[in-house]
Amino acid sequence: MDTQTNDLNTKLSAIDKALAAAKARKAAKDGTTVEASEKPVKTKTQKVKVEAADKTAAKLAKETARKLRKEQRANERAARRAAKASERTEAKTPHMKKIEKAAAALPSMSDSMTLTFNEVTTNFSAEQINALAMHLQHFNRVKATERALDQKLVAGTMVRIISGPNKYVGMTGTVAKAQRIRCFVEIPGTKKQVYLFTSDVEMIAEAQATGTEG
Numbered sequence: 001m002d003t004q005t006n007d008l009n010t011k012l013s014a015i016d017k018a019l020a021a022a023k024a025r026k027a028a029k030d031g032t033t034v035e036a037s038e039k040p041v042k043t044k045t046q047k048v049k050v051e052a053a054d055k056t057a058a059k060l061a062k063e064t065a066r067k068l069r070k071e072q073r074a075n076e077r078a079a080r081r082a083a084k085a086s087e088r089t090e091a092k093t094p095h096m097k098k099i100e101k102a103a104a105a106l107p108s109m110s111d112s113m114t115l116t117f118n119e120v121t122t123n124f125s126a127e128q129i130n131a132l133a134m135h136l137q138h139f140n141r142v143k144a145t146e147r148a149l150d151q152k153l154v155a156g157t158m159v160r161i162i163s164g165p166n167k168y169v170g171m172t173g174t175v176a177k178a179q180r181i182r183c184f185v186e187i188p189g190t191k192k193q194v195y196l197f198t199s200d201v202e203m204i205a206e207a208q209a210t211g212t213e214g
Contacts, residue, residue: 105166106166107166107169107170120132140163144163144197144199144200145199147198147199147201147202148181148197148198148199151198151202151203153175153178153183153198153201153203154175154178155175155176155177155178156174156175157174157175157178157203158172158173158174158175158203158204158205159172159173159174159175159185159201159202159203159204160172160201160202160203160204161173161185161187161194161196161200161201162200162201162202163197163199163200164194164196164197164200165194168187168194168196171187172187172204173185173186173187173188173194174186175201176193177193178198179198180198181197181198181199182195182196182197182198183195183196183197183198183201184196185201
């Protein structure tokens, strides 16, 4: 009997404790009701809208960042292309070296020739200089053709080189072999015979007759 009474008391005590705890929770909840009611409560629809807005903003921010990175890469590529183009331009500019090399290969001019050259290049326009150069080129071709047709070169003929490779112009030598339009000339001091057009040489006798020798 006592055991049953004790069990009952224990159960009642547990129930009392549970009721007391429930009352305490209710009291605590009632105490914060006013403060909680002051805060705006978001509905489910509002929460969905806020989440959608956040996603849209994040998406826009991501797209903006991607566009900025893309523009930056494009600008960097453009800068690299411009740098390479500038390097190529600078590399091509030294074509002046070719011009300088060609100028170094030109034959020397006498004082009177230099004076005439300076007068022409100073007083004539680029168009006039070009026309004069073409006329001189044609004149040289005519004279070269006349020499090739008129003079008969044979082995042993003494000649003076008047055109062709600049390093040989002005030198004299002996024809070692003559062909229709080409000839081999032996020049003192050179190891090999010089291969020239017959129009590149002038016979010494003819040169002396025309006053061009020396």
